[in-house]
Structures are given as C-alpha cells and as structure tokens.
Amino acid sequence: MINKLSVLLLLVLFSISCSEGDIIDISVDLNGDLQHCSNENDNTFVFFTIESETNRSLSVNFSSSSFIITPTTVADISITEPTIITLNTTSNQFLYREFDTMINGSEYFCSSIPPSNVNVTQELVSSNGTAEITYVLTDDTSPTETIYARTVTLKGVTLEGNGIAIRREILELGSDNISIPK
Numbered sequence: 389m390i391n392k393l394s395v396l397l398l399l400v401l402f403s404i405s406c407s408e409g410d411i412i413d414i415s416v417d418l419n420g421d422l423q424h425c426s427n428e429n430d431n432t433f434v435f436f437t438i439e440s441e442t443n444r445s446l447s448v449n450f451s452s453s454s455f456i457i458t459p460t461t462v463a464d465i466s467i468t469e470p471t472i473i474t475l476n477t478t479s480n481q482f483l484y485r486e487f488d489t490m491i492n493g494s495e496y497f498c499s500s501i502p503p504s505n506v507n508v509t510q511e512l513v514s515s516n517g518t519a520e521i522t523y524v525l526t527d528d529t530s531p532t533e534t535i536y537a538r539t540v541t542l543k544g545v546t547l548e549g550n551g552i553a554i555r556r557e558i559l560e561l562g563s564d565n566i567s568i569p570k
C-alpha cells in the first residue's frame with residue numbers, strides 16, 4: 389500500500405514540475421510601409437518596414453555591386469527575373485527587432501550611427517533563405533515616366549535568437565512604387 393501511494397505521489401510531483409516551457413508567439417507580419425535607403429559608395433542597401441504601434445521592425449540589409457535602389461532607366465531593373473539575395477547571419481541579413489520606444493526609420497536604419505536613445509529588446513536574425521525583389525509595370529500612360537511596383541518577398545527564411553526559431557516559407561516585406569523617366 390505504501391509503495392502504491394509513493395508511486396502515485398511521485399507521479400503527481402513529476403506532472404506538476406514538468407513544463408512545456410513558455411509559449412512564445414512572435415508574429416513577424418507587420419503592417420507598415422516599405423521604406424529603403426542605401427550607401428551606394430559601399431554598395432549596401434536596406435529595405436525596412438516599421439510598425440510604430442508595437443515598436444517593431446523588419447529589415448533586409450544586403451550588399452550588391454549590381455543592384456540600384458533608385459533606377460533611372462528601365463535597363464536598371466529586370467522585369468522578367470527577380471533580383472535574388474541569399475540571406476545569411478553576417479552580410480545579407482533579414483532582421484526582426486522589437487524596441488523599447490518608437491523609432492524613426494530614416495534615423496535608425498539610414499544613419500551610419502543609429503540614435504543612442506533606442507534600445508533593441510528582442511532581435512531575431514535570419515540564418516538562411518532568400519530575399520527576392522521583383523518589378524511589375526503598373527502605369528505606362530504618362531509621356532514623362534513609367535511606374536513600377538517593386539515588391540520585396542522573403543522565401544524559406546528562419547529567424548533565430550534567444551532560444552527562438554521562427555520559420556516562414558513566404559513573407560512579403562512590402563511594396564513601393566518607383567517611377568523611371570522616359
């Protein structure tokens with residue numbers, strides 16, 4: 389009888405002490421406009437979106453000797469094949485960040501030294517995947533310019549950090565419109 393009671397007591401203790409851990413639910417779908425900046429002297433580019441209500445951002449930072457962020461001719465873009473950037477943890481990164489305060493994207497992402505009053509409270513960095521930049525003709529009726537929709541889509545990405553891993557097969561970072569003079 390004592391053995392049965394001991395076993396039952398041990399089972400109860402084990403079931404109480406075992407935990408699946410905290411459920412971490414981070415949504416990497418943000419509602420913000422696609423923005424960008426570049427340093428064409430060293431061929432570095434950033435596309436980002438900010439959700440100011442939640443102080444979160446998504447960004448793609450990459451280097452390319454052939455990419456042009458502000459095309460001036462139709463020959464500067466490919467409307468048939470996407471520009472593909474292979475992501476990694478060092479030079480071509482996709483980042484998810486949470487901040488302790490609202491940020492200004494131009495000041496934070498486009499300055500060589502980000503503002504010192506902004507602290508990152510959570511950061512997840514891509515360990516793989518690709519960023520694809522596509523262009524679709526949206527308006528060719530103007531005699532002076534042609535307008536294209538540019539979309540940045542992330543494919544097969546895994547974001548990792550602080551014991552968290554989030555896998556997304558497809559995630560649209562956002563779209564913007566660019567106009568190219570005729």
